[in-house]
Amino acid sequence: MDAAELVELLTPEGLRLLDSLPAYESKDDVVKAVATLRAAGHSPALVAAVLSQSKLRARAVSKFGPFAERMLFTEAGLEQATRLGVAARHAGRFRAAGATRIVDLGCGIGADALAMAAIELTVTGVERDEVTAAVASYNLAPWPNASVVHSAAEDFDLAGYDAAWLDPARRSEKGRLRDPHDWSPSLDFAFGLAERMPVGVKLGPGIDRGLIPEDAEAQWVSVDRDVVELGVWFGALARPGIRRSALIIRSDGGSDELTAPGDSPDVEVGTLGRYIYEPDGAVIRARLIGDLARSLGATMVSDDIAWLTADAAIDTPFATRFEVIERMPLDEKHIRRELSARGIGTLEIKKRGVDIDPAAFRKRLSLRGDGTATLVLTRVAGRRVALLARRD
Incomplete structure (x- = not known):
């Protein structure tokens, strides 16, 4: 979504039209909707904007459930956004650590900030991309304890914040960025903040394990058997004595966790059993x-x-x-x-x-x-x- 499309959406007419659309189901629905909306006198730009959002909302249900019906998305933002059930666990860890003022550096469309705001933490989302920052502001508008600033993470003043959360952007317009130095913000910047405050960093689950600092807790998370992320936690956000963790989240919302002070040694090879x-x-x-x-x-x-x-x-x-x-x-x-x-x-x-x-x-x-x-x-x-x- 570009700025012009966002301008079309963020009008009373655009938002009313978007909310009036039935749930997106197929490409055939789009063809019919375009004809109907154009016949009703809506501009081609507005029709394109609302139908694009309708498709993204349909895709977002798997991550956000009913919340998706009242949110806005960008393609890249939805792809990287944390599932709401996982974001809620992130937020709970900040609260358990006693942090009350959180800065979400590289907040994307605001998924993690939304979960933090919902449990009454004060959270400021910081987003480098102007369109994405505007989308996050819209998504966080219902929470007075949440705000969004259009800024690069590296330039934001961290004075007054108890802890930081980062989900570095790992893609550009050309595709996936392999070098952690090219992420936004870079991995060095994200891990470096741990010297100043408690920090949590969301990463892809397949990251080179050699990049994980020895003093951090590394938690791999799967949802319904799909490994969705690696969370790296520092300071008060890391649990004492735990350096490796596997968190298994089920579709019913329940979870189980296996923890250890480090990698566990394998057992021996045995005879094939029943x-x-x-x-x-x-x-x-x-x-x-x-x-x-x-x-x-x-x-x-x-x-x-x-x-x-x-x-x-x-x-x-x-x-x-x-x-x-x-x-x-x-x-x-x-x-x-x-x-x-x-x-x-x-x-x-x-x-x-x-x-x-x-x-x-x-x-x-x-x-x-x-x-x-x-x-x-x-x-x-x-x-x-x-x-x-x-x-x-």
């Missing part, structure tokens, strides 16, 4: 597979393969359990015959440690039948195997 366990991605990223294995009485299926195996069926929020039906050689013809004999027509394929394209592999299996199963293509004790399994 069950295999696929650790949640946050546990894998946090390198807490060893601690999870010990809690399950499990062993590794192979060196450098992030799957566990055991004979016992133990429920855990930190891994998905599968019962092994049959172990087979990783031979396409053999697998095809076995699936055909069992009438498997719906097959989930998982792979780890083997160079196979699951989608192409599935097409070659000529699946037929009413049965369902999971096929795990991996290595067991170093050997390539196929494990026919069912979700337990």
Whole structure:
């Protein structure tokens, strides 16, 4: 969204028109809406602006729920915005640390600032991009304890603030920025603030672990098995004795957490048992597979393969359990015959440690039948195997 489009939106006519639109569902709806709105006398620019926002609001529901119906978005801002349930946990950490005046440096469209304001913290969002700052101001308008300043994070005066939150922009108009020095603000700036005040920094979960300072708490977060972020916490925002954490958030809003003072050592490779366990991605990223294995009485299926195996069926929020039906050689013809004999027509394929394209592999299996199963293509004790399994 550019400035001209925002000007069209931020008028009484624009906002009334946007709020009057039905929920966006398909491209066919857009074609009909354009014709209807143009016939009603609305300008092409206004029609384009409201329909663009309608599409973004529909996409935003997965992150913001019903709040999305009254928010404005930019494409890039929505992509990087924190899910509201995760932002609420960020805000709770600031409150638990006793911080009351927070500066959100690089606030984007205001997702984290919104969560902070909702629990009565005073928050100032700082945003370098003028259009994004205006969108954040609109989104935070219902909260008198929230404000937005159009400024570069590096230029903002931090006097009077208890703590800082940063979500550095990691994309430009040309695409993803690989070098942390090119982020806005840079990673050096973000981590450097920890020398002055308690700081929390949101990063992508796949960041080079060597960049994480030793004195920080690193928490990987997954939502419904999708790893969404790495939070790096300093000072009073970091919990004593915890340096590695995997936070698992469920769709019902509940959560479970695995914590440790550091990376946990792996367990040994063992014999394939009745069950295999696929650790949640946050546990894998946090390198807490060893601690999870010990809690399950499990062993590794192979060196450098992030799957566990055991004979016992133990429920855990930190891994998905599968019962092994049959172990087979990783031979396409053999697998095809076995699936055909069992009438498997719906097959989930998982792979780890083997160079196979699951989608192409599935097409070659000529699946037929009413049965369902999971096929795990991996290595067991170093050997390539196929494990026919069912979700337990």
